[in-house]
Amino acid sequence: MSLPSLLWTDLRSNTLEPSPVGELKAHFRLQHQAGTLSLLQGIERDPPLLACFEYDYPNLSGLKALRATKQAYPSLPILMLTLQHSEALAVWAFRTRVWDYLVKPVSEQELWRRIRQLLQVLPTNLVTGRRIAMPAPLIPREARIEVPGRSARVAEEALNYVQGHYAEVLRLEDVAQCCRMSVWELSRSFKRVHGLTFREYLCQYRLRRALELLSNTHVTICEAASAAGFRNASHFTRLFRQRMGVTPSQFRMGRPVRRPCPEDA
Template identity: 40%
Template sequence: MLTEQHSEALAVWALRNRIWDYLVKPLTPLDLRRSVENSLSMRYGGQYGQRDNPIPPDLRFYKLHRKVTLPAEYFVENHYHEKIYEEHVAQLCGMKTCVFSRAFKKEHGTTFRRYLLEYRISKARELLRRPEVLVRDIAYTVGFRDPSYFTRIFRRIVGVSPLRYHERHAECEGNRKNLHHRDHHSGGYPNR
C-alpha cells in the first residue's frame, strides 16, 4: 500500500486487511524494489529474487523515508506573512533549533531562513503579476517588516526590483486582457 501521509489509524487498518507493505511517499527506488520483490516472493512461494536474508519477507521492516521537517513546510505555507521564529518552528518539528537546522538543510539543501525568504519572494512574485496591486503593500503582505529590505532581497533573488517586475508583468497581463477583450468583441476575427 502506498500513501502520501502516515497515520497510525491507516497503518492499523492496512495490517488488519492483511496489507503487509505499508509505504509512505516519498520513497526511494530501493524501497519500491524491495516491496515488489517481497510481494512477488510471497506470491510465488519465495522463489522470486531469493536472498540470504533469514527474516521472512512479511516480517521485514524497511525504514520509511519521510521528511522530519514537513511540519515546518506546512507552517511556512500557512504563516509566511507573520513573523516566524526558527526556534518555534523547530519545536513544532519536535527538535532543538540546532538539530532542526541540520535536518532542514539536509532535506531541502538550504537553510530554513533562506527557504522562508524564497517562499515569501515567490508569494510576492505571484502578487506582483496582478496589475491592481500596489508594490508598496506587497512587502508587508508577504511577511517583510521593512520595504527596503524586501526590495534588496527581491532584487538579489529575482534579479530586478519589485517595481520593475510589477511593471513588466502587469503590462503583459494588461495586454492579454486587451487581446481577449478585443477578440471577444470583434467576433474573434483580427482587424484587417
C-alpha cells in the first residue's frame, strides 16, 4: 500500500542540521521542497495529504510563502516548525490558520504524535478532496495582526462564541444576535469565509472535543458526549459512527477512524 504524501518545505538557513520531518519516511512519502521556487506548481502536480513548513529563523518571504499556500489551498492542513519563537509569530501563524505551531527542538516522536491526531480527521483518498478541518485559534482580537473585513470579522466572532458555548444548547439565532446581524447574514458570511456552514462547523468542533475527551479512559462515553455539547448519548453514538466509521467504544479500543468529520448532523 502506498504511503500518504507529506510536503516538507524546508526553509531553514542551516539545512545540514537533522530535521524531525526528515525522519518520518516510515509514515509518509516525503516531497522535500528546498525553498519556495515552484512550490505551488509542485502541489498541483502531486497533491499532498498535509504540508509542513520548517524554519529556523523565518524571514518575510518564507512567511509569505506559507500564507500564499494556505490561500491557494485552504483545505490543506499545514504544520509550522520554527526555532525562533515569539508571541507575535505564534499569533500570525494561527491567524493564517496553520493546523499546528511547534517550537523546536521537536522530537520525531512528538511530531508524529501531533500528526496522528490530525490524521484521525483526514481522509486518505485525495481524489474525493478534503473538507476544511482546522481548529479555530483561541487568540484575543486585540492581538491579531491583520484587520479583518466584515465577513471575516463576523466569522471570527462566531468562532469565538462556539469556543465559549459549544457545551451548551447553541442556537444560530443566539450567535447571530451576538454578532449583531441576522441569521441569514451570519450564515452567508460564515460560509463565504470558512467554506462550510455554521452548523457543519459546530458539529465538527463538537466531535473534535469528543475525540479528545474519549482519549481519557477516566471519562465515560456519556460524559464525553455531554461535555462536547451532545445532549443525547444515543444520537452522539449514531453520529460518531456515521462520521468516523467506528463507534465511540471501538475508537476507544484503538480502532482507527475511516472518515473525517464530514457534513452537518
